[in-house]
Amino acid sequence: MNKSNNISLLSGFNAMFRRDCLHCIKNPSQLLNPLIFFVMITAAFPFAVDSSKSQLTQIGPGIIWIMAILSYLLTLQHLYLDDADDGCLDYIILSPQPLPLLVLAKICAHWISSGLPLIIVSPIIGIIYQMQVDTILVMIATLFFGTFALSLIGSIGASLTISINNSNILVSLLVLPIMIPILIFGARTIGLYQAGTTTISGLYFMSAYCMFALSFSPFASAAALKIGSE
């Protein structure tokens, strides 16, 4: 068989991943706006509450995690809707490559464009909230697993609402209850570390949840995309 007709799974994944990453680099506002939103709102919180050091260290992990989820929800509309609007999505669905794999590539690219920048700026927020360096490291670890799980769960919500106009709030309604475990474990693990108790079980849970979401999210998203674009 001709080699060009027989593209391997990995190269299909790579092509999709590269394309989405490039798309994101060419539209930096898509990447930057949620990030600026995240930084600005987290920085605005101390104005609204008592900004003493003890208070900030107490509420910091929760605020950072809530804001991470909120700014994440803002990015979800670009995950599939842009492709659906310009018709690329139909070609992606029709392609001979397995759709869950391509969806996974899109999810990974989404994590690179939304999760990774969040992790990169999070130390600044940690400093604003009076965190110690080791606490910041724990926060980065929770954000690492947590944002990937958010990408996976968010992909389901975005794919379910692909045929709906103005679905931004709806997506949040759908995925927020499912994201609650990530919020609980993400924020609590940092809080527990600050209180000096064990944290490793929280990180174990988050990585396990990540793997679990990885096992069903690409398939559910692929099925929803197929149904939604009929």
Add this chain to the structure above:
Amino acid sequence: MSSPRYFYSIATSLIPWFLVSGLILMVAGLINGLFYAPPDYQQGDAFRIIYVHVPSAYISMMAYSLMAFAAFVALIWRIKIAHAVIVGAAPLGAWFTFLALLTGSIWGRPMWGTWWEWGDPRLTSELLMLFLYLGYMALRASLPNLAQADKLSAILILIGAINIPIIHFSVEWWTSLHQGPTLLKAGGPAIDSLMLYPLLAMIIGTTLYFGSLLLVRTKAEVLNREKNSRWAKKMLLGDQL
């Protein structure tokens, strides 16, 4: 059961039986629970809220499990009735979840001294359950195409269902850090039979009642979906032809 026409006739004959037996059991359970059961040695008469709280919490869980089962059946075997069952069960489940939250909070007031206690994992996960119901109904309401709405919302139900144990576990882990009051652990194995039987009657009665309303709603939904079929027209106009 999978033929809509057959389902319709079965449902029509079952509804009054379910409704009447459910209501009788509920009335009997309530009267016995409120007036004949002895007061709890710790909570006094406040424990009597159990007779409305536990059945509603049970129905809210059962309705979601039923919806998840129906979603599974609908997606795997493409049985159309199952979609109608999900549509019928969702508002009922949401109402009973709301009721479980409301009565739980009313119970919490005399027992914990507060209307809402984040330390109780059951109340908190029940709140998240309500969000799942609302999310399902919001998705359903914003999809105009019936076939699409059916399949997409079934996927959402299944995703919610596999996440419910995780949500419950994480909420429990989170509340174990608070050490909140756990007075709601009423009963246990040594519950008085005078307390237990009304509770069982309430649970079974509410389930039967839920079943009858589910059949009514599913019947309406099936009819709406089959309005262009011959049997539906024949049956609807039968009394006028």
Add this chain to the structure above:
Amino acid sequence: MMEFFAMDYAFYVYSSLLAFLSVIIICTKDAFCHLSKTLGHIKNTIHQMESDNET
């Protein structure tokens, strides 16, 4: 048997009972209204189609 209002926490017990009964009534009414509305609606559309066919 107990007196109706003699139990302690009567307010809480009866307000939760009231909530339960109102939800039961709302659900019942809602379900049956929904069914009869659907029936009426479909009958109407069938009649409409028949009268359209005649003309």
